[in-house]
Amino acid sequence: MPESTIDYGYLENDLGYVLRRAQLWVFQDLIRTMSPVDLRPAQYSVLVIIHHNPGLSQISLASALGIERARLVRLLDQLEDRKLVERRPAASDRRSHAMHLTLEGERTLASARELATAHRQACLEEFGGQNNYTTLVRLLAKFGAPQ
Amino acid sequence: MPESTIDYGYLENDLGYVLRRAQLWVFQDLIRTMSPVDLRPAQYSVLVIIHHNPGLSQISLASALGIERARLVRLLDQLEDRKLVERRPAASDRRSHAMHLTLEGERTLASARELATAHRQACLEEFGGQNNYTTLVRLLAKFGAPQ
DNA sequence: TATTGTTATACTCTATAACTATA
DNA sequence: TATAGTTATAGAGTATAACAATA
Numbered sequence A, B: 001m002p003e004s005t006i007d008y009g010y011l012e013n014d015l016g017y018v019l020r021r022a023q024l025w026v027f028q029d030l031i032r033t034m035s036p037v038d039l040r041p042a043q044y045s046v047l048v049i050i051h052h053n054p055g056l057s058q059i060s061l062a063s064a065l066g067i068e069r070a071r072l073v074r075l076l077d078q079l080e081d082r083k084l085v086e087r088r089p090a091a092s093d094r095r096s097h098a099m100h101l102t103l104e105g106e107r108t109l110a111s112a113r114e115l116a117t118a119h120r121q122a123c124l125e126e127f128g129g130q131n132n133y134t135t136l137v138r139l140l141a142k143f144g145a146p147q
Numbered sequence C: 001t002a003t004t005g006t007t008a009t010a011c012t013c014t015a016t017a018a019c020t021a022t023a
Numbered sequence D: 001t002a003t004a005g006t007t008a009t010a011g012a013g014t015a016t017a018a019c020a021a022t023a
Helices: A008-014 A013-035 A039-054 A057-065 A067-083 A105-127 A128-139 B009-013 B015-039 B041-052 B058-065 B069-081 B103-127 B128-139
Strands: A083-090 A097-101 B086-089 B097-101
Touching: A008 A013, A008 B041, A013 A039, A013 A057, A013 A105, A013 B015, A013 B041, A013 B069, A013 B128, A039 A057, A039 A067, A039 A083, A039 B009, A039 B015, A057 A067, A067 A083, A097 A105, A097 B009, A097 B041, A097 B128, A105 A128, A128 B015, A128 B128, B009 B015, B015 B041, B041 B069, B041 B086, B041 B097, B041 B103, B058 B069, B058 B097, B069 B097, B097 B103, B103 B128
Parallel strands: none
Antiparallel strands: A083 A097, B086 B097
């Protein structure tokens, strides 16, 4: 039975359903385009946030990414094993770590950024142009955004 | 260090990042509002598709949902254990199953539908109105949609 | 040979609770 | 007491490969 005969009911007007389909597509394309630097979406976003906020704590980082601090620990373990990030002792609070990118981390992020350009272009084309893309990002940014 | 000092860099203009944040919010709200009928988003969408396409095969169902057929097996096992769906032998192809909702499955879906109304209302309010919601769904439906 | 459903495996991600060392 | 980081566990979801029954 071909897919074209499927009736999606009200699911095709369900925000959760279309969000999931879209995110699946975008993440798969991101994973594919990032494969030369071997970064998954979560790892990439960790590097971006640390780059723009050197010295921030793990709890701030987890909050910015919208993930649990327990999940962040293993993410950072992997990136630290690959010598891309560093946990340094925080000056003011000895419980806390100050997160920094290593030189290689900065280099990897720079490469990732170039690859991200190709990914963004793929999204633009898949989606139907700059205007729709911009509108979409603007509308989505209102949801669950860290204030 | 308060979150308000975080610099998200270009991440806040990254489609994958905002998609993930939005989906997280919507799914969490959906899980919360569906808790009286104990259905997760994937389970709910299974019931919806079967209801609108009684007798369809597992492979068609998996394709409609954008999940692997191996993943669907366990989803259906759970729902069948709860007597919400039935795998019946397909008339034309003895390899295949014809999926149906039980009477209790139809009742549960009807309850879920009513709860979904509250969820939709929560999304509308979180997001900022019917117009934005409709625009968003329309733009997202172009991504990775089954043709 | 190819397809449908199944089983198995490995990995990612989410959600929680509890522990330690500091505050 | 509360907080930052960690460890452990359970479940959900994703991605593959292989298998039996059937086409």
